[in-house]
Amino acid sequence: MPRGGGRGPKKNYKGRSRHFTDEETLKQDRQKEERERQWRKQKGEDDDDVVGEEAEGAEGAKGGDAKEGGSGSESESSSDSDDEEVGHKGVSHLIEIENPNRALKKNKKVDDLDAVTSGPQLSRKEREEVEKQQAKERYAKMHQEGKTDEARADLARLALIRKQREDAAKKREEERLAAAKKS
Numbered sequence: 001m002p003r004g005g006g007r008g009p010k011k012n013y014k015g016r017s018r019h020f021t022d023e024e025t026l027k028q029d030r031q032k033e034e035r036e037r038q039w040r041k042q043k044g045e046d047d048d049d050v051v052g053e054e055a056e057g058a059e060g061a062k063g064g065d066a067k068e069g070g071s072g073s074e075s076e077s078s079s080d081s082d083d084e085e086v087g088h089k090g091v092s093h094l095i096e097i098e099n100p101n102r103a104l105k106k107n108k109k110v111d112d113l114d115a116v117t118s119g120p121q122l123s124r125k126e127r128e129e130v131e132k133q134q135a136k137e138r139y140a141k142m143h144q145e146g147k148t149d150e151a152r153a154d155l156a157r158l159a160l161i162r163k164q165r166e167d168a169a170k171k172r173e174e175e176r177l178a179a180a181k182k183s
Contacts, residue, residue: 122130143151
């Protein structure tokens with residue numbers, strides 16, 4: 001069964017009819033572009049020459065026999081002008097705009113690459129585990145030096161216990177001396 005349900009030729013995209021450009025229209029378009037290009041050349045606006053030559057090269061490859069003779073001399077003369085001035089498309093060369101989303105390639109030196117890759121590449125969990133271990137070590141060191149609140153509380157408690165023990169030892173000594181006097 002033919003495509004389209006057997007109701008005639010197959011339909012094109014969204015029911016549009018096909019449109020073909022004839023050779024005469026294509027030749028007229030090429031001639032119009034050539035006249036515009038020459039007019040720009042006379043006026044000194046070489047900005048679109050690079051774009052026009054690229055389009056001309058593409059047309060020549062497709063079979064644009066009308067311009068093959070003149071295109072060789074044109075490309076030679078335009079290559080001379082390209083050495084002096086780089087052809088720009090549109091007015092982008094006149095306005096300086098920095099696109100923040102455009103990532104510029106930065107050339108990296110081999111020494112920098114070695115420094116970056118020398119560190120171990122850890123997963124998130126491994127990195128968190130290492131950070132947790134380092135935090136514990138830092139806390140233990142500060143605790144040992146007596147800089148944490150917990151360490152201060154411990155030292156105060158130890159001082160209180162020492163004082164109580166000293167007092168108890170003095171009492172025992174006094175009791176022993178008192179017992180030795182009585183006997």
